[in-house]
Amino acid sequence: MDNIEKDYEDFISTVSHELRTPLTSIRGFSQTMLSSWDKLDDENKKKFIKIIEDQSNRLIHLVENMLSVTKLQGKNNFVFSEISAKSYIEQVISVVKSQYPQHNFELNYKDNTPNIFVDKDKFQQIMTNLIENSAKYSVESDITKINTKIDNNRVIIEVSNIGIDIPEQDQDKIFTKFARIDNPLTRKVQGSGLGLYITKYLVEKMHGKISVKSEKIQNSEYSNITFSVEFPILNIEEQARMKCSQ
Numbered sequence: 001m002d003n004i005e006k007d008y009e010d011f012i013s014t015v016s017h018e019l020r021t022p023l024t025s026i027r028g029f030s031q032t033m034l035s036s037w038d039k040l041d042d043e044n045k046k047k048f049i050k051i052i053e054d055q056s057n058r059l060i061h062l063v064e065n066m067l068s069v070t071k072l073q074g075k076n077n078f079v080f081s082e083i084s085a086k087s088y089i090e091q092v093i094s095v096v097k098s099q100y101p102q103h104n105f106e107l108n109y110k111d112n113t114p115n116i117f118v119d120k121d122k123f124q125q126i127m128t129n130l131i132e133n134s135a136k137y138s139v140e141s142d143i144t145k146i147n148t149k150i151d152n153n154r155v156i157i158e159v160s161n162i163g164i165d166i167p168e169q170d171q172d173k174i175f176t177k178f179a180r181i182d183n184p185l186t187r188k189v190q191g192s193g194l195g196l197y198i199t200k201y202l203v204e205k206m207h208g209k210i211s212v213k214s215e216k217i218q219n220s221e222y223s224n225i226t227f228s229v230e231f232p233i234l235n236i237e238e239q240a241r242m243k244c245s246q
Helices: 003-039 042-073 085-099 120-136 183-187 195-205 236-245
Strands: 080-082 104-108 116-119 144-150 153-163 207-217 224-232
Touching: 003 042, 080 236, 085 120, 085 144, 085 153, 085 207, 116 120, 116 224, 116 236, 120 144, 120 153, 120 195, 120 224, 183 207, 195 207
Parallel strands: 104 144
Antiparallel strands: 080 116, 144 153, 153 224, 207 224
16 A cells, blocks of 8 residues: 555545544434433523534534645645735634634734735635634633744744643644644644644745744743744745746
């Protein structure tokens, strides 16, 4: 069996497992409600319907991520343009805030931050994945901070929060397909393990870099987790060359 065939079989096996879990929950709670409707009080009915809704959303998110991964394997059409990242980040924060109303978000966007040359839709997908990931895996009542800085002719966008430490040996692993770090927070939060894989791919296709840093907080069980994405600051000639290389 060659590597491509093995990767395909591993992918199908993992996808089947990921799909089976929410589908089993949806079927189980639906069957219970149908067979025992008159025996269930209103509180349990609402509880079961909420579980079905949550598992349906999980299923939709998983399918969307799998479709994104499938697209990555084929030809990708990137439409590059020069944009100011600020408005796109603000839009993402607004959307994620509606999903996590108890979570706080703080954007520190330097006024002198240069424009970046990216596909705006895919840039928005990158920021959605990182900011949503931060809110999802933060400790309760934490804050997600988004900062920008300029270094070595690159725009750097940092997304940070307080969460469970990511050991150094796992910091590359989290960007691979279906990667899930086993810790108390990830056990409580459902995820497909595809978001960061997709994010890394998109960042690198736009000539950027992505990395993660995990720093232990003194006298605490938690760490400061920071994801950084870097995009080059390009002149007109460099922008034209990037377009030609697609």
